[in-house]
Amino acid sequence: MSWLTAEEALQALKTKPQTLYANVSRGRIRAKPDPTDPRRSLYQATDVQRLAERHAGRRKTETVAAEAIRWGDPVLSSAISTIIGGRLFYRGKDAAGFAEVATLEQTATLFWNGAEPLSSSSGTGHASPSLQAAFLALAGRVTSDLPSLGRSQAALRREASGVLYTVADALAPGPSDRPLHLRLAASWQRPDAADCLRRALVLLADHELNASTFAARVTASAGAALSATVLSGLATLTGPLHGAAWQGVGALIETASTLGAEQAIRRTLAQGNRLSAFGHPLYPDGDVRALALLSHFSLPPQFAEVREVGEEMVGEKVNVDFALAAMAAAFDLPREAPIIIFSLARSVGWLAHAMEQIDSGELIRPRARYTGPAPETDNRT
Structure with a gap:
């Protein structure tokens, strides 16, 4: 990312400077402190270029539309969540603050306009969380559930409650009368991870139009x-x-355990690979979800080293993907725990958006902008 x-x-x-600052406050240009001088700010180059072209009148409608689906201007109206000034909000509530006290079920109630998700299942499900089971259970419902149109x-x-608990029975098997974070902790036999799981589920429940x-x-x-x-x-x-x-x-951490954090990061960058652990286009000052989660458990040594070295080398803070992987390692959760947590949490948001x-x-x-061969002309006379 260029600044x-x-x-x-x-x-x-x-x-004028006042106009630049106004565009930052309105979320049109992302900004972050200059690491060499905290009194100064840096501005995201892509955002600046987009606004400059707009003001110059050079952007065609098709260009605007194409850019909108790549971290560009909003293309759909939604009252569920938004990111403003580097903070995530759920229906106007600060998500990081909400995660301090809320459960995923309470998040669903907030997203679903006050409707509390109620389980109608036995809550038995599989013996352990299974992403495959979630796919199969949902596919089974698709063939029999009514279309949403006209209802x-x-x-x-x-x-929506039934669909959520169909997913939950596959990803967090356990008694239906228990909160989902406790079901998940129990299914992994990690009761000490319950509070961090609760926070992670809330923080990952929605993220605008991803x-x-x-x-x-x-x-x-x-x-x-x-x-x-x-x-x-x-x-x-x-x-x-x-x-x-x-x-x-996980791959970066594994390489770092052999080569050391600096060499692992250098190798990844030299190979032209993406560093999944660092940065997020919508959070120039750091992913607030990661910060909210990382403050509640001790980082394993290898993760701590990668974080310290990587943030210095890359110039970006660790993101929620790093935080999820670190949490899984800290509590000795199964390898696939991050995607299980993510899937269960985001199901609440998907249902709200649906x-x-x-x-x-x-x-x-x-519409698609056609770039194929020129259409044949009709030569009939």
């Missing part, structure tokens, strides 16, 4: 069943650039 000084940003924008929000909220949430909303916009929207989100979450980024963190999209009554159907 500009204030002078460089002002030169590119051809504007009331009250009916959809009732069904890739998996967009997939869920597209599915919902077609009128598909709520179970289908969660299945779409879950499939997307498994990608290495999204919920499976923890695997890249219901919001259904309520809008709009089909998400963007």
Whole structure:
């Protein structure tokens, strides 16, 4: 990620300092403290360039649309969550503060307009958390659940509870009368991890219009069943650039255990590989979810070394993918624990977005900019 000084940003924008600061406060330009001089700020180059081109009138409509789906301007309206000034908010509430006291069930109530998720299952499920079981259970529901189109929000909220606990029975098997973080801790036989699991589930419940949430909303916009929207989100979450980024963190830690943190990071960067553990485009000052989670357990030594060395070398703070992998190591959770936690948490957000999209009554159907061979001409006379 490239950053500009204030002078460089002002030169590119051809504007006054007050306008630059106003664009930062409105979230149009991301900024972070200059590591060499905390009194100064650096400004995200892509944001500055986008605004400069807009002011110059050079951006076509198709360019604006193309940029919007790559960390660009908002493309959908949502009242569920947002990121402003480096902070994550759930329906206006600071998510980090909310995670201090809330459970995932209470987060669902907040997201679902006051509807409390109620389990109608026995809560038995599988003996241990299983992502495969979640896929199979959701796929089984998709073939029998009613389409969402034409149904009331009250009916959809009732069904959302059933879908959530279908996922929960696969990912956090246990008695249905226990909070999900306690079920998850018990299924892994790690009662000491329960509070950190609770925090992680809340912090990961939603994150604006990320890739998996967009997939869920597209599915919902077609009128598909709520179970289908969660299945779409879950499939997307498994990608290495999204919920499976923890695997890249694990690979870095493994290499660091052999070569040392500095050499491991140098090798990764030299090979042109992405460092999954550091940085997030929406958090120039550091991923608030990671900071909120890392303050509640002791980092294993190898993770602590990678964090210290990496933040200095890369110039970015560790992110929530690092925090999840570190938490799994700190509490000796199973290797796949990060994706299990992520999937269970984000199911609450996917369902909220699905219901919001259904309520809008709009089909998400963007156009493609054709770049193939020129269409054949009709030579008939």
